[in-house]
Each structure stands twice: as structure tokens, then as C-alpha cells.
Amino acid sequence: MTELIRIGLVGLGGQVQKNHLPALLVSKSCSISAVCDSDASLAQSLGAELGVPSFTDLQSMASSKLVDAVLISVPHSFHFELTRVALENNLHVLKEKPFAINTEEAVYLAGFAKTRGLVLMTCVQRRFTDSSISFKRNLTLVGDPYLMNARYSMDIQYLSEGWRGSDTLSGGGCLIDMGYHLIDQILWYFGVPRSISASFSNGARPFQNYEVEDSASLLVDWGNLHGTVQISRAMPPKMDYIEVFGTNGSLSLSKGVLILRDRSGNPVLETISAQLKIDPYLRQLDFFAYCIGYHVSPPSHIPQVSLIDRCYSQYLLQMEK
Structure with a gap:
């Protein structure tokens, strides 16, 4: 071509x-x-x-x-x-x-x-960063994974500004928007989970008028592996990380810094991405x-959308109570 x-x-x-x-x-x-x-x-x-x-x-x-x-x-x-x-x-x-x-x-x-x-x-685009690719390649070094934690958060002062505060225009809040990247990463690394439990809140800016969630907490279960995911537009400081613990050690990724640790928590590999934006x-x-x-x-994105759909179904049940 x-x-x-x-x-x-x-x-x-x-x-x-x-x-x-x-x-x-x-x-x-x-x-x-x-x-x-x-x-x-x-x-x-x-x-x-x-x-x-x-x-x-x-x-x-x-x-x-x-x-x-x-x-x-x-x-x-x-x-x-x-x-x-x-x-x-x-x-x-x-x-x-x-x-x-x-x-x-x-x-x-x-x-x-x-x-x-x-x-x-x-x-x-996270699938095309050196650090994300390296995380996936090094996953086997932790052995059998049993625990995963991830967080993507920032502190947006005016959540009511722009179309993202409207449920009609956005179809949801932090989960379907900024959280989509993290959901995609998790499915790319670990596959589709067996179950997921979701909780939401939209009370971080009580004097602002927005219709969608500002924060979401997920409990995700693959069987032998389970973990937590936090996503928020209102939780300082800005953070973006994922970590997994396995029978041989742990692997973490945050802002381009990848660290592999042994079972005692000692670093055995650390790389810092020098990739241009x-x-x-x-x-x-x-x-x-x-x-x-x-x-x-x-790659199909039906699994990502279906997973987010499942989370929002739980949100609707919360709102009805």
C-alpha cells in the first residue's frame, strides 16, 4: 500500500x-x-x-x-x-x-x-504507547495474577461546563468518557471479567448543575483475579495508574513509568518512557x-460498551432506590 x-x-x-x-x-x-x-x-x-x-x-x-x-x-x-x-x-x-x-x-x-x-x-491511543505495550509484554513475569488496582482521576473545577455535563449529549459521565480508556486497557490486559459491581456519585460539586456521575468505583472479578477501578473528574491529585500483583511479584504503570517488583516488593526492572506525545x-x-x-x-469494542452498559444498569437501580 x-x-x-x-x-x-x-x-x-x-x-x-x-x-x-x-x-x-x-x-x-x-x-x-x-x-x-x-x-x-x-x-x-x-x-x-x-x-x-x-x-x-x-x-x-x-x-x-x-x-x-x-x-x-x-x-x-x-x-x-x-x-x-x-x-x-x-x-x-x-x-x-x-x-x-x-x-x-x-x-x-x-x-x-x-x-x-x-x-x-x-x-x-493507550494501546499504542511504549509503556502500555511494555506492561502487557511483562505481565507474565508476575506469575499468576490475583489482584489488580487502577485509578484515573483529575480535578475539574466546573463540571457543569460544556456538553460533558449533559446526560443527553454525553450518554454518561466519567465512566463512559475518560474511563473508557482505562476500561479498554483492563480488557486488553486481562480479558472480559466474569462479573463487575459499580457504584457512582455525582455530589462532588453540589452547587453546580450537571446530570452525570463525577466519580465511579468498580469491583471487577475474573475468577482467580479481582480488583478495583476508580475513575473521577473531581478527585485530586491527577492520577493515572494500574498495578497488578501475582505469585511472582507485581507490575505497575504510572505516567510512563513501568516498575516490576519481586515478591518482597524490591524493584527488579524500571523503565521510563521517552516517547513523544x-x-x-x-x-x-x-x-x-x-x-x-x-x-x-x-479489535472489537462491543465488550467495552457492554461492560459500561452493565455498570450503568446498576446506576439506574441505585437511582430508583
């Missing part, structure tokens, strides 16, 4: 401009051929800056025949319809997480893409282009 995959950007917010756009501008597998946003002035401005046509709706972009694929980065509630339109127009799709806001939508989109022979891939996004684009060029299906 030698030709660049022509990508149209759909949704031109912060995630695209800070992360995806810089990677696309230097990618050797993909190129930007059009931009699209409901904000006409934003679309026109960025289109002029990049020297590509701009659109205000996806159907017009698709009809132009200027793109082979789209990168969708919009509020969660618009994911399904935009992905469906793209697939209907025989466009491959690289989309921001979550893959879908419920299992029914996830199954439909995955089946639709498969029927059309199109690549439908979710942006989970742009690298995982470049690798993600390369893998997307590879899947298109060689007719490879990227």
Missing part, C-alpha cells in the same frame, strides 16, 4: 486540534483532504489554514468524493448517526471513544461496517491505514 488514506475531519474541537491534527500533518500513511464542522466559521478557517475544502455536514463531504475515510470527534450523542452516515457512503471510520453509548448501537455499527467491508476503529497518534493512524490496506478488522 503506497497511496495515502485521504481523511476528512468531522468535528474540529480541542481533541482534534491538539492531538489528531498534529499527527495527521506529519503522517506517512494518511493525509487531510477535507474538514467538517457544524460551526461554519470554524470549518472555513481551519480549511483555509490547511488548504483543503470545508463542509458543515458530513453528507456533503461524503458526496464530494474527496475522502476515503473520516475521523469523527464530536459529543457522544452524535457518534452513532455520523458513523452510520459515513458507513452508508462507504467511508472507513476512525472515531473518538466511546465506540457507542450503548450495546445496541455498538452491535449495529459493528455489523454494518462488517457487511460493507469497511474499517470501523475506535481511538484508544505525538507518537501514539501516529501509530494509531498507521494501524488504521494498515487495516484498510490489508482488509484487517481492528
Whole structure:
């Protein structure tokens, strides 16, 4: 495969401009051929800056025949319809997480893409970081794992600002948004759990008006392995780590620092990632282009969405009490 995959950007917010756009501008597998946003002035401005046509709706972009694929980065509630339109127009799709806001939508989109022979891939750049890959490769060194703990938290002062505070627009709070990355990591490392128990809260900012959970605590069980997961938009300090304990020792990963310890807790291996921020996004684009060029299906995200669905079902039961 030698030709660049022509990508149209759909949704031109912060995630695209800070992360995806810089990677696309230097990618050797993909190129930007059009931009699209409901904000006409934003679309026109960025289109002029990049020297590509701009659109205000996806159907017009698709009809132009200027793109082979789209990168969708919009509020969660618009994911399904935009992905469906793209697939209907025989466009491959690289989309921001979550893959879908419920299992029914996830199954439909995955089946639709498969029927059309199109690549439908979710942006989970943690799978493309050196440290995350190293964690997976070194898992066997801990022996038989029996305990796992993970936390992804930050302290956002105004949880009511923007579309993420609206249940209608977001489909949920911290779990389906920032937590999606951690859920994906856990399933990648350990597989689908046998059971999961979830508790939620949305009282961290009592004088702010937001409709979704600000914090979630999960108890996850694979059988011989079990563990806890904490996700929060309101819990300082900012933390991002995962650790697993096994019969031969433990392995932890936090902010690019990987540490392997023996059974007594003594470090036997420590690595610090020197990877540039742009690298995982470049690798993600390369893998997307590879899947298109060689007719490879990227990993399914139905398990991730189904697991989150199970958690939210418990949330609804809590709210009814």
C-alpha cells in the first residue's frame, strides 16, 4: 500500500486540534483532504489554514468524493448517526471513544461496517504507547495474577461546563468518557471479567448543575483475579495508574513509568518512557491505514460498551432506590 488514506475531519474541537491534527500533518500513511464542522466559521478557517475544502455536514463531504475515510470527534450523542452516515457512503471510520453509548448501537455499527467491508476503529491511543505495550509484554513475569488496582482521576473545577455535563449529549459521565480508556486497557490486559459491581456519585460539586456521575468505583472479578477501578473528574491529585500483583511479584504503570517488583516488593526492572506525545497518534493512524490496506478488522469494542452498559444498569437501580 503506497497511496495515502485521504481523511476528512468531522468535528474540529480541542481533541482534534491538539492531538489528531498534529499527527495527521506529519503522517506517512494518511493525509487531510477535507474538514467538517457544524460551526461554519470554524470549518472555513481551519480549511483555509490547511488548504483543503470545508463542509458543515458530513453528507456533503461524503458526496464530494474527496475522502476515503473520516475521523469523527464530536459529543457522544452524535457518534452513532455520523458513523452510520459515513458507513452508508462507504467511508472507513476512525472515531473518538466511546465506540457507542450503548450495546445496541455498538452491535449495529459493528455489523454494518462488517457487511460493507469497511474499517470501523475506535481511538484508544493507550494501546499504542511504549509503556502500555511494555506492561502487557511483562505481565507474565508476575506469575499468576490475583489482584489488580487502577485509578484515573483529575480535578475539574466546573463540571457543569460544556456538553460533558449533559446526560443527553454525553450518554454518561466519567465512566463512559475518560474511563473508557482505562476500561479498554483492563480488557486488553486481562480479558472480559466474569462479573463487575459499580457504584457512582455525582455530589462532588453540589452547587453546580450537571446530570452525570463525577466519580465511579468498580469491583471487577475474573475468577482467580479481582480488583478495583476508580475513575473521577473531581478527585485530586491527577492520577493515572494500574498495578497488578501475582505469585511472582507485581507490575505497575504510572505516567510512563513501568516498575516490576519481586515478591518482597524490591524493584527488579524500571523503565521510563521517552516517547513523544505525538507518537501514539501516529501509530494509531498507521494501524488504521494498515487495516484498510490489508482488509484487517481492528479489535472489537462491543465488550467495552457492554461492560459500561452493565455498570450503568446498576446506576439506574441505585437511582430508583
